[in-house]
Amino acid sequence: MLLQHRKNIYGVLLCFILSGLCSSVFAQSRTELEKKKKQLNQDIEYTNKILRQTQQEKAASLKGLRVLNSQINTREKVIGTINKQITVITGEIGEKNRNISSLQQQLAQLKKEYANMVLFAYRNQSAYNKLMFIFAAEDFNQAYKRMKYLQQFGTYRRKQAEYIERTKKALNLKVMELNSDKKEKGTLLTEEQKEKQTLTKEKVKQTQVVGQLQSREKNLRQEIAKKQREAQKLNKAIQDIIRREIEEARKKAEEEARRKADAEAKAKGTTAPTTTPKTASGSAVLSSTPEAAKLTADFVSNRGRLPWPVEKGVIVERFGVHPHPVLAKVEVNNDGIDIKTNPGAAARAVFGGEVIAVTSVFGEYAVIIKHGEYFTVYSNLRSASVSRGQKVTTKQSIGTISSDAEGNTELNFQVWKGQVKMDPEYWLAN
Structure with missing residues (x-):
């Protein structure tokens, strides 16, 4: 029992x-x-x-x-x-x-x-x-x-x-x-x-x-054409700036490798090599220093947890190619995401890094920040409060977002890995 x-x-x-x-x-x-x-x-x-x-x-x-x-x-x-x-x-x-x-x-x-x-x-x-x-x-x-x-x-x-x-x-x-x-x-x-x-x-x-x-198809097509011209000019400016950053980083890496090779040859009493020492290829050269490598790793580890580039806003156009919301058989391409926010709102850095460019596109400003091998781009700014070479911290204000005649205030936000565009939505906190 x-x-x-x-x-x-x-x-x-x-x-x-x-x-x-x-x-x-x-x-x-x-x-x-x-x-x-x-x-x-x-x-x-x-x-x-x-x-x-x-x-x-x-x-x-x-x-x-x-x-x-x-x-x-x-x-x-x-x-x-x-x-x-x-x-x-x-x-x-x-x-x-x-x-x-x-x-x-x-x-x-x-x-x-x-x-x-x-x-x-x-x-x-x-x-x-x-x-x-x-x-x-x-x-x-x-x-x-x-x-x-x-x-x-x-x-x-x-x-x-x-x-x-x-x-x-x-x-x-x-x-x-x-x-x-x-x-x-x-x-x-x-x-x-x-x-x-x-x-x-x-x-x-x-x-x-x-x-x-x-019923206003003609006006819509004009809007699309204008936006495409602005996007193409911004895209070219970003690519040129990133290309220069990669080239500068490659030259610095080669100079550092050559300096080390000369020092080693001198210590051994041998002749320094005449060929250029090998360095990392592509955008990986941006992570060639310990500091840059750590910044890259920290940025990657925060994927899906980065703060939004605005204090409050909603995504009104997503990344990539998608059908136009009105015109049939017309596709639009966005290199980033468009975030609608309040008039007078500030754009914020989503992660710590260094400002590598403040460029003007059709009268509006774009700020590009480097985070090791990654870059974030904040465009459609009325004014910028940072300058090239400046270090920024997470959530630091970098400029004021522009508003159109109707009061629409939208920030275009992009994420690049080297010269490869990425979907920013996967990087931001849900």
């Missing part, structure tokens, strides 16, 4: 442990999803503010449409996050139902065993019966075991009662948690439905704005 009792107690304990582990995993997942949803809702709130400002304009604008598209994209992410929350809670509900069923079975078994123990104790409550139980043993060894059994019997009865009470409390707690999860799931389903209704309205608005803009 005691052996079976131990097995059942172990079963209850195992149930508690597994239940606790599952709850911990689910809780962590739910917390992360709730945090993500909160951030997305903050983005939506900020985008709504920008949309209200944009809607005050008499005519629909391409920039307003880009903000609306960003809003729709964020809204879809919110709905996706809510779906994940519902999936997690549904999994928790299933797990809790299984835990409750297991606890109910364990409780029934514990009560049954406890009843048998009470009946046994009642039948053997007198000292005479206890002695008869011991003397009825087949040998001395069995008699000794029966005596020990009687000594431990009372202790096990008390423990059995404690485990029954503990199991009841655990069962009641799981039932309460289950009811709370069901209520939360219902709230999320309602929230999801509301977000879907809002998304439908936004898409209707999107269709209307696209229709209005399509």
